[in-house]
Amino acid sequence: MKNYVIGLDYGSDSVRAVLIDTENGQELASDVCHYKRWKNKQYCNPSINQFRQHPLDHIEGLESTIKNIVSASKVDPSLIKSICIDTTGSSPVPVTEDGTPLALTAEFAENPNAMMVLWKDHTAINEANEINELAATWGGEDFTKYEGGIYSSEWFWAKILHIAREDEAVKNAAYTWLEHCDLMTYLLIDDKDLKTFKRSRCAAGHKAMWHEDWNGLPPEEFLGKLHPYLAQLRGKLYDETYTSDLVAGTLNQEWATKLGLTTDTIIAVGTFDAHSGSVGAKIDEYALVRVMGTSTCDIIVSAKENVGSKTVKGICGQVDGSVIPDYIGLEAGQSAFGDVLAWFKDTLSWPLDNLVYNSTILSEEQKAQLKEEVESNFIKTLTEQAEAIPLSESIPTALDWVNGRRTPDANQGLKSAMTNLSLGTKAPHIFKALINSICFGSKKIVDRFEEEGVRIDSVIGIGGVARKSPFIMQTLANVLNKPIKVCASDQAPALGAAIYAAVAAGIYPNVIEAAKKMGSDFESEYFPQEDKIEKYQELMDSYSELAQFIENQIEKKSLVTIE
Ligand SMILES: Nc1ncnc2c1ncn2[C@@H]1O[C@H](COP(=O)(O)OP(=O)(O)O)[C@@H](O)[C@H]1O
Numbered sequence: 287m288k289n290y291v292i293g294l295d296y297g298s299d300s301v302r303a304v305l306i307d308t309e310n311g312q313e314l315a316s317d318v319c320h321y322k323r324w325k326n327k328q329y330c331n332p333s334i335n336q337f338r339q340h341p342l343d344h345i346e347g348l349e350s351t352i353k354n355i356v357s358a359s360k361v362d363p364s365l366i367k368s369i370c371i372d373t374t375g376s377s378p379v380p381v382t383e384d385g386t387p388l389a390l391t392a393e394f395a396e397n398p399n400a401m402m403v404l405w406k407d408h409t410a411i412n413e414a415n416e417i418n419e420l421a422a423t424w425g426g427e428d429f430t431k432y433e434g435g436i437y438s439s440e441w442f443w444a445k446i447l448h449i450a451r452e453d454e455a456v457k458n459a460a461y462t463w464l465e466h467c468d469l470m471t472y473l474l475i476d477d478k479d480l481k482t483f484k485r486s487r488c489a490a491g492h493k494a495m496w497h498e499d500w501n502g503l504p505p506e507e508f509l510g511k512l513h514p515y516l517a518q519l520r521g522k523l524y525d526e527t528y529t530s531d532l533v534a535g536t537l538n539q540e541w542a543t544k545l546g547l548t549t550d551t552i553i554a555v556g557t558f559d560a561h562s563g564s565v566g567a568k569i570d571e572y573a574l575v576r577v578m579g580t581s582t583c584d585i586i587v588s589a590k591e592n593v594g595s596k597t598v599k600g601i602c603g604q605v606d607g608s609v610i611p612d613y614i615g616l617e618a619g620q621s622a623f624g625d626v627l628a629w630f631k632d633t634l635s636w637p638l639d640n641l642v643y644n645s646t647i648l649s650e651e652q653k654a655q656l657k658e659e660v661e662s663n664f665i666k667t668l669t670e671q672a673e674a675i676p677l678s679e680s681i682p683t684a685l686d687w688v689n690g691r692r693t694p695d696a697n698q699g700l701k702s703a704m705t706n707l708s709l710g711t712k713a714p715h716i717f718k719a720l721i722n723s724i725c726f727g728s729k730k731i732v733d734r735f736e737e738e739g740v741r742i743d744s745v746i747g748i749g750g751v752a753r754k755s756p757f758i759m760q761t762l763a764n765v766l767n768k769p770i771k772v773c774a775s776d777q778a779p780a781l782g783a784a785i786y787a788a789v790a791a792g793i794y795p796n797v798i799e800a801a802k803k804m805g806s807d808f809e810s811e812y813f814p815q816e817d818k819i820e821k822y823q824e825l826m827d828s829y830s831e832l833a834q835f836i837e838n839q840i841e842k843k844s845l846v847t848i849e
């Protein structure tokens with residue numbers, strides 16, 4: 287008898303759902319829902335790096351995407367055995383004692399501090415610095431040691447500490463906090479006991495300093511030195527965590543009715559998008575999977591005996607079972623990748639948005655047509671012209687730090703910079719420089735893994751940029767001087783979630799076996815071009831010099847500010 291499973295992938299801008307045949311991983315239906323309020327830029331303030339999302343965006347997306355795939359596939363709902371949800375992270379949400387997101391209560395419906403704090407929100411830089419300072423000086427265990435030795439403002443405790451200080455009302459009303467992947471899983475299950483609810487190992491280990499060595503989260507004694515609220519919160523969180531091959535519960539009646547599914551549907555433990563994407567791309571030992579979208583996440587799995595007691599410096603954590611149960615999952619990444627190019631596109635669009643699309647000469651219909659044409663050709667034309675610039679021609683040197691630096695060595699206070707501009711520098715030159723910068727930032731990560739003794743034999747690309755930009759992928763292969771395979775599925779994270787769901791439902795004995803049968807194949811491979819490698823090495827040296835200079839300057843400036 288056929289069995290089907292659903293994988294749900296909450297990205298930064300939209301949620302994607304896939305309905306998968308467990309026998310062969312075939313996708314029977316897929317659907318996407320863009321977050322309505324987020325699209326209208328509600329609750330965000332990019333000038334202070336504040337990025338919040340309203341839970342209604344996520345709940346509406348849950349309902350519409352699953353309903354759409356169930357009806358499009360025409361599969362009998364009783365054959366849909368399980369669902370697993372992956373989301374971005376660390377993206378924590380404050381909730382009441384009964385697990386209701388604060389923003390769904392009347393008092394907090396419009397308060398951004400009561401909403402989900404998206405991974406790329408960097409309002410908690412000071413709080414992350416404080417956590418690092420305390421971890422290094424308090425005299426006890428350094429709880430950052432399995433998280434690369436540096437706690438980031440993108441993560442759980444820094445974000446909660448920031449909100450607790452900034453918003454007394456939210457602090458008082460937030461009984462506890464849930465990572466986004468846990469919240470969406472909790473919403474669907476029947477058992478509503480928050481104390482025994484199975485939280486994600488992946489989220490807890492990579493972002494909340496959870497580790498078996500100290501029996502879970504950092505102790506109250508440590509957290510209390512940051513804020514009494516954090517010490518209190520510790521007791522309302524969790525001690526145990528669970529991998530995503532396990533069952534979190536079964537679908538509750540309310541959501542079974544809404545979605546047209548049965549209450550026998552199993553809901554697996556939640557996880558992060560990059561980690562499930564790696565499973566969808568059939569990650570193996572010594573392979574580096576790069577999820578290349580708005581940001582990058584770089585994932586490696588390693589046998590426990592290969593890692594031993596070694597801690598890898600400057601990455602986003604090494605967690606037992608965060609990707610494949612019983613293997614150590616190592617994560618690194620760039621805070622902006624596609625977003626660097628999106629920023630440039632946005633900047634160049636100023637005259638269009640402010641003058642052309644406001645013009646009284648054009649009718650509304652003409653404006654809409656023009657907008658559509660510009661939109662579909664913008665990145666395409668820039669890419670073509672940037673690619674045509676020979677490597678011998680002078681182009682700027684740029685840094686990829688428009689949203690700070692995630693790895694190596696998290697420092698979200700860093701900013702981007704550009705040198706070598708001249709009167710001859712045109713938009714495609716800058717675009718090419720930005721593409722170089724994101725590839726050089728990637729090389730720094732690969733170099734760090736290798737310097738720390740983590741072996742990388744192959745590179746696999748997944749995500750929007752990997753599939754849509756052959757020019758970026760070729761540049762990356764040249765910069766890394768390694769071949770890169772591109773995963774054929776454009777829904778690798780959702781497919782990975784479906785694979786976890788299949789194991790949770792008992793259809794496969796483990797994630798490795800399930801991924802062999804259900805994981806995506808590759809659609810292309812990029813090889814380094816011998817004649818270009820040396821030139822890219824030269825350009826990389828200029829990037830490294832500029833990076834060092836800017837980092838020193840920013841450090842000096844922050845020392846002056848503190849005085
Ligand atoms: N052809 C392209 N060339 C370069 N960047 C692109 C291209 N197409 C999309 N992008 C970038 O990819 C990012 C979106 O990646 P995607 O994987 O689709 O989403 P997400 O990161 O939300 O999961 C955006 O930053 C966008 O600017």
Ligand SMILES: O=C(CO)[C@@H](O)[C@@H](O)COP(=O)(O)O
Pocket residue numbers: 297298299373374375376405492558559560577579580581582583617619
């Ligand atoms: O940081 C993580 C996972 O640890 C990601 O969720 C985050 O980079 C967001 O990924 P996307 O750019 O939305 O693919």
